[in-house]
Amino acid sequence: MAYAVIAHYRCSPSDAGLVRDSLLKMREHTREEPGNLAYVVHAETGEEGGFVLYEVYVDRAGFEAHAASAHFAECIVNTVRPRLVDRRVTFAEVL
Structure with a gap:
């Protein structure tokens, strides 16, 4: 069953450009x-x-492989997350 992730990120306006660029690179x-x-x-x-x-993702394992990738560590863990003032993530199975 397909696996979805909906993430809401908020950073300060001064960090918005860097966060945007990192998210687009991640994409x-x-x-x-x-x-x-x-x-x-x-x-x-x-x-x-x-x-x-x-x-x-095709399934939860697909997401877990994504979260374990080097580009996830670089773009999200090391660049985006430290700049966030709020982060909410919802995980769901696609019906």
């Missing part, structure tokens, strides 16, 4: 993963520093 790497079906980055309207990610 390019993720779309090449065999377990990825979709990786969409959204900037919240009227809220500088607000981002929403919608990701779909």
Whole structure:
């Protein structure tokens, strides 16, 4: 069963450009993963520093491989997360 991730990220406006660039770089790497079906980055309207990610993987193992990748460590763990002031992530099975 397909596995979805919806992440809401918020950073300070001064970090928004760096976070945006890292998320777009992450998108390019993720779309090449065999377990990825979709990786969409959204900037919240009227809220500088607000981002929403919608990701779909073939299954939970596909997501776990994604989370264990070198590009995840570089772009998300080392670059994006330290700059976030709020982070909410929802995991779901696609019906």
